[in-house]
Amino acid sequence: MTLILKQLFSLLRLLNSDTGTNQIAAGVACGLILGFAPMLSLQALLVFVCMFLFRIQIGAALTSAFFFALVAWLFDPVSHVVGSAILETPSLQSLFTALYNMPLVPLTRFYNSVVMGAGVASILLAPLVFFGSKRLIEAYRVKVVERFKSSPFWKLWSSTSFFKWYATYDKFHG
Amino acid sequence: MDKPVKKQGAIRFEAVIPMAIVVGLVVLYFSLFFDSHLRRGLEYAATQGNGAEVDIGRVKTSVFGASVLIADVQMTDPEQPQQNRVQIGELRFRMLWDALLRGKIMIDEAVIEDVQIATARQRAGYVLPPEPEQADDGPSATDKMLAQMKQEFSGNVVGDLAAIAAGADPAAQLKETGDLKSSAYLAGLKQSQDETEQQWRARIDALPKGDDFKALRTRLGKVQLKDFKDVAQVQASVKELQSIRDEFDAMSKPVGEAGSKLTGDMGALRTSFADLEKVAREDVRGLQSRMHLPSLDTATLSRALFGMDVLGKLQQARGYMNQAREYIPAKGAPKAKPKKIHKGHDYAFGRPKAYPAFWLRRAAITSTLPGGKGLSGEILDVATDQSLVGRPLVATLKGDFPQQGVSGVKAELVIDHRNAEPLERVNLQVGNYAVAGRSLVNSESVTLAFAKAQAATGFVAELRGDKVDMRLSNRFGATAFETGAKSAVVREMMAASVAGLNAVTMDARVSGAWSDLDLSLSTNLADALAKGMGRYLQAKMDEARKRIESIVNDRIGEQKQRLLARQGELEARYQSQLAERKAQVDKMRAELDGARNELDKRKNAAVDSQKQNLKQEAGKLLDSWRR
Numbered sequence: 005m006t007l008i009l010k011q012l013f014s015l016l017r018l019l020n021s022d023t024g025t026n027q028i029a030a031g032v033a034c035g036l037i038l039g040f041a042p043m044l045s046l047q048a049l050l051v052f053v054c055m056f057l058f059r060i061q062i063g064a065a066l067t068s069a070f071f072f073a074l075v076a077w078l079f080d081p082v083s084h085v086v087g088s089a090i091l092e093t094p095s096l097q098s099l100f101t102a103l104y105n106m107p108l109v110p111l112t113r114f115y116n117s118v119v120m121g122a123g124v125a126s127i128l129l130a131p132l133v134f135f136g137s138k139r140l141i142e143a144y145r146v147k148v149v150e151r152f153k154s155s156p157f158w159k160l161w162s163s164t165s166f167f168k169w170y171a172t173y174d175k176f177h178g
Numbered sequence: 179m180d181k182p183v184k185k186q187g188a189i190r191f192e193a194v195i196p197m198a199i200v201v202g203l204v205v206l207y208f209s210l211f212f213d214s215h216l217r218r219g220l221e222y223a224a225t226q227g228n229g230a231e232v233d234i235g236r237v238k239t240s241v242f243g244a245s246v247l248i249a250d251v252q253m254t255d256p257e258q259p260q261q262n263r264v265q266i267g268e269l270r271f272r273m274l275w276d277a278l279l280r281g282k283i284m285i286d287e288a289v290i291e292d293v294q295i296a297t298a299r300q301r302a303g304y305v306l307p308p309e310p311e312q313a314d315d316g317p318s319a320t321d322k323m324l325a326q327m328k329q330e331f332s333g334n335v336v337g338d339l340a341a342i343a344a345g346a347d348p349a350a351q352l353k354e355t356g357d358l359k360s361s362a363y364l365a366g367l368k369q370s371q372d373e374t375e376q377q378w379r380a381r382i383d384a385l386p387k388g389d390d391f392k393a394l395r396t397r398l399g400k401v402q403l404k405d406f407k408d409v410a411q412v413q414a415s416v417k418e419l420q421s422i423r424d425e426f427d428a429m430s431k432p433v434g435e436a437g438s439k440l441t442g443d444m445g446a447l448r449t450s451f452a453d454l455e456k457v458a459r460e461d462v463r464g465l466q467s468r469m470h471l472p473s474l475d476t477a478t479l480s481r482a483l484f485g486m487d488v489l490g491k492l493q494q495a496r497g498y499m500n501q502a503r504e505y506i507p508a509k510g511a512p513k514a515k516p517k518k519i520h521k522g523h524d525y526a527f528g529r530p531k532a533y534p535a536f537w538l539r540r541a542a543i544t545s546t547l548p549g550g551k552g553l554s555g556e557i558l559d560v561a562t563d564q565s566l567v568g569r570p571l572v573a574t575l576k577g578d579f580p581q582q583g584v585s586g587v588k589a590e591l592v593i594d595h596r597n598a599e600p601l602e603r604v605n606l607q608v609g610n611y612a613v614a615g616r617s618l619v620n621s622e623s624v625t626l627a628f629a630k631a632q633a634a635t636g637f638v639a640e641l642r643g644d645k646v647d648m649r650l651s652n653r654f655g656a657t658a659f660e661t662g663a664k665s666a667v668v669r670e671m672m673a674a675s676v677a678g679l680n681a682v683t684m685d686a687r688v689s690g691a692w693s694d695l696d697l698s699l700s701t702n703l704a705d706a707l708a709k710g711m712g713r714y715l716q717a718k719m720d721e722a723r724k725r726i727e728s729i730v731n732d733r734i735g736e737q738k739q740r741l742l743a744r745q746g747e748l749e750a751r752y753q754s755q756l757a758e759r760k761a762q763v764d765k766m767r768a769e770l771d772g773a774r775n776e777l778d779k780r781k782n783a784a785v786d787s788q789k790q791n792l793k794q795e796a797g798k799l800l801d802s803w804r805r
Contacts, residue, residue, distance in 0.1 A: 056193045080520045091525045104527035110281030118522030 024061065025141050031055075031064030033134040038065065039072025040126035042119055046111040076122050083121030090120050213237045220248070227501075228263070230254035231303030245272040254303025255296070262299055267292025267545075271538075282533040288541035293553055296582045319693035324493060327697065331485030335478055337621025339711055340668045342718055359464070360734045363457045367450050367741055374443055375748055381436060382755050386429045388762045394429075397422050398769065403776045409788065412781045419777060423770055430763040436756055444749045451742065458730050465726045479704035480684075481697075483618050488650055488686045488699060491637065495648060496692070499602050499641050502593050508600040509565040526563055534563035543575060553577035553587070570594035584611040586634075599643040606637040613654065618703075624668055629660040631682070647689045654682040667714070675710025679703065 034051050041048045055062050076083070091100065103109045113119045152158055161167055217237035224232035235250025247270040255263040268291045277284035401422070402415050503511075528534060538560040545553035555575035561567040571593040578585040586609015594601040613633045619626040631654040639648040657680055661672040684701040 056197050057190060059188055059190050077520065080522070084519055084522050087522065097527070100525075101527040101529055105280065105529060105532045107276075107279040111279075113281070115525045115527065116522045117525070118520065121522075 025138055027059055027061040028064045028141055029134045029138040030058075031061035032068045032137040033130045034060055035065040035068025035070075036072045036130055036133045037126045038069035039074075040076045040122040042113055045113050045119070046108060047123070072126075079122070079125075080118050083125065084117045085121070086124065087117035087119065087121030090124060091115065091117060208241060213239055217248075224251075224253070225306065228253050228256070230256040230259060230263075230305040233303070243272060244275050244278060246270065252297075252299065252303075254299065254305070256305045259302040259305050260299055262297045262303075263295065265292075265294045265297045266290055267294075271541075277533045277537075280533060281535075283536045284533050285538045286540070288538055290541055290543045291545065293543055293545045294581065295579050295584070320496070323693055323695055324489065324496075327485070327489050327695070331481055331489055335482035336619040336626065336707065337623050339715060340621065340624035340663060340665075340672070342715055342722075358461045358730060358733055360454060360458045360461050360730065361737075363454055364734055364737050364741060367447075367454070368737075370447060370450065371741065371744060371748065374447060378440070378443070378748075378752050381432075381439075382752065382759070385433050385436060385756075385759045386763070387759070390429065391426070391762065391766045394422055394426055394766065395769070398773055401773060401777075403773060404780055406780060406784050409784060412777075412784055415777055416781070419770075419774060423774070426766060426770060430767070433756070433759050433763050437760070440752055440756060444745075444752075447745055451738075451745070454734075454738065458734065461730045462723070462726050465729065466723065476700070476704040476708045479707050480699045480701045483704055483707075484652075484684050484686065484699060484701055485697075487652075487684075488688065488697065491639075491650055492646075492648060492688055492695075495604070495639050495641065495646075502602055503595070503600055506562055506564060506571070506593060506595045508595040508598060510598045511595075511600075526566075528563055528566040530566070532566060534561045534566045537561040537567060545577070547580060551578045551580050553579070555589075564594070564596045568596070570596060582611075585609050600641075601643075602639075602641040604637070604639050606635070608633075608635045610634055615660070623663060623665070624672060625660070625662040626672060626676070627660045628654060628682075629658040631655065631657040644691050644693075645689075646692060646695065648687065650684075650686045652682075652684040654684075656680065657682055671711055671714045674713075675707045676703070679706050 034055055038048055038051050041051070051065075054060065055065050090096065100115070104115055112123075114123065214237075216239065217234050220237065221232055221234050224234075231254040233250075233252045234248055235252075236248070238247040238249075239245070247268065248266075249268045251264075251266040251269065252262045253264045255261050269288065271285045271288035274284040274286065397418070401418050402411060406412050406415075524535075526535065538557065541557040541560070543553060543555040543557070553575065554577055555573065557573040558571065559567055559569040560571050561569075564570060571591070573589075573591040575587065575589040577587055579587065586607065588605075588607045588609075590603075590605045592601070592603040594603075611633055613628050613631040615627055615629065616631075617625070617627045633655070634653045636651040637649070639646070641647075659676045659679070661669060661676070663669040663672060679702070682701065682703045684699070684703070686697070686699040688695055688697050690696045
């Protein structure tokens with residue numbers, strides 16, 4: 005829980021800083037794959053390992069996973085139709101048969117219509133979400149953070165002695 | 179707040195320790211808590227499948243060995259929650275890691291030890307409430323059929339008979355007969371008569387009358403029938419006469435047709451009167467049922483005594499069949515719509531010699547008891563995809579349950595879903611088991627039960643596609659009956675009926691499609707009861723039945739006579755009117771036939787004289803040439 009909270013605070017800090025855009029965007033893209041995949045599946049485990057191993061913003065990944073899981077749940081009927089169509093494609097039968105009988109691959113549950121539909125959608129959408137979220141973060145920093153920092157309220161707040169004390173504290177202990 | 183973030187590499191080295199902690203926690207969980215959680219999960223799933231509480235004493239798993247041990251399994255009997263349906267001492271098996279890595283479960287050999295049936299529970303197990311019926315599709319034809327059978331068998335035929343024997347007058351209960359079907363039928367019949375009368379009135383009016391032939395007669399009078407000067411005049415008369423004939427035929431045709439139509443319409447009404455008898459009999463049966471006046475025939479009594487037993491077995495067989503077909507789909511079976519759309523549908527892409535999702539190759543069942551008695555059997559090839567495995571599920575069991583007093587158990591179950599038409603076959607024989615206090619009739623006025631008996635059972639069922647063929651045969655020997663009744667007469671009647679009946683046999687067969695089942699059931703107990711009760715009841719029942727018949731006849735008799743009289747009157751009226759029209763037509767036809775004959779005669783004479791003249795002239799010409 006501490007780790008998650010720390011990551012969430014770190015997400016807020018990163019969002020409001022000038023750096024870490026790729027980390028957050030990668031986190032959102034990983035969250036998309038996590039949200040669209042079943043919790044107990046090989047692909048979810050792989051994404052988790054990647055999140056821990058590489059410098060992907062875990063807070064962003066978990067927050068967006070929660071959001072995308074809701075979206076995936078709403079689109080399950082569509083995923084079922086898409087997945088069924090893919091799994092019933094005659095030209096792919098030999099590929100699916102090979103995958104189905106391979107070690108480990110069936111643990112992805114690719115043979116389930118909803119998992120296949122949602123999985124294909126998440127893989128197709130992941131690059132779009134990565135670049136899209138990057139653009140959004142940049143736009144957010146320009147249009148929201150900068151504007152907020154130049155507002156009279158922020159100027160007043162940042163000139164208080166409490167804020168100055170906190171800034172000093174954060175510099176040494178944050 | 180805008181503290182610059184430190185530049186860091188792509189790999190998060192500082193996460194090694196948290197990850198190691200996470201892995202450690204997972205290992206700790208599997209070592210300490212997994213077995214307990216798995217036991218609870220299995221208990222929940224098994225309870226859902228069994229329909230009543232299932233308790234599991236101990237579960238032990240080994241991750242590296244992929245082995246599971248489940249001990250002390252108690253499955254509550256939903257019918258008798260105080261006892262277990264089955265109790266298993268120990269169940270252990272080992273799964274193949276090769277299959278597990280492919281997401282499949284493959285068990286080469288499982289051992290099931292110390293199997294017992296009907297054991298007492300320390301406390302009553304809870305029974306799950308019955309599942310609500312699916313509202314979207316409504317009950318199927320089979321559900322309706324089974325519900326109808328249940329309603330029939332749960333009726334208290336013997337109790338009703340006993341009430342009559344005790345002095346109840348069923349006909350006296352019939353204060354108000356309500357609307358009879360035959361009254362409604364007679365109302366319909368009257369309406370048909372009204373409509374027929376109206377139609378025939380219009381039809382007779384539309385038929386040609388004598389005056390309608392006047393114009394034809396005038397034209398006929400003008401036709402030249404003699405004194406022809408040449409053949410052309412004859413031809414003109416023939417043509418005119420034919421034209422009159424054609425017109426007459428067109429006019430008189432409906433008269434001819436009306437005869438056969440009248441016969442048909444009146445015949446249909448008479449048939450309707452004949453059908454009234456059937457409807458009246460239905461009314462009598464309906465009133466009999468309302469008065470609880472049952473039949474004393476052996477078929478009805480057999481169904482009342484053992485119908486519920488047979489129905490129970492049938493429903494049980496259907497439940498197991500549905501489960502087998504759900505979890506082991508037949509080859510080429512249509513893909514079932516996912517029960518929950520969020521779960522989707524699992525596709526199988528097996529190939530020969532591949533693992534199905536689940537495959538238990540062999541489970542040995544052993545249960546050795548002191549004295550060498552016990553149970554032995556095996557379950558072969560429990561697989562979710564039989565066409566992949568190439569073998570049907572076969573389970574055999576042989577032995578005794580001495581603690582429960584059950585011996586000579588032989589059972590064989592075959593589930594063959596390798597083809598498009600699924601087949602389930604079960605053959606169960608129980609050589610001997612004790613029966614005590616088994617109720618056969620339980621009503622306010624009378625109770626009948628086996629005080630004790632030694633029973634043997636044979637149950638053979640074959641379910642193939644949509645077809646059922648089930649035979650149940652019970653033999654109860656050394657029987658002692660327990661009868662109870664408030665009335666001394668009923669007590670005496672029941673005791674006399676079953677006196678000397680040392681053995682009871684019951685044979686039942688259910689066959690046909692699930693939506694249209696044919697049940698035949700016979701038992702010598704019903705014969706004995708019918709004979710014994712008949713001596714006391716036949717006269718009373720005959721009298722009551724006569725009273726019901728007279729009630730129905732009184733209600734419909736007058737109206738029926740009135741309608742019958744009207745029917746006769748209608749038939750007579752329209753037959754006479756039609757005969758009158760027919761006579762006029764016949765008269766006209768005779769006139770036309772006369773004219774035609776006359777004309778034919780004249781025409782032939784004219785042709786003959788013409789021939790004669792030609793002959794004479796030809797003779798003269800030949801003579802002149804010869805000269």
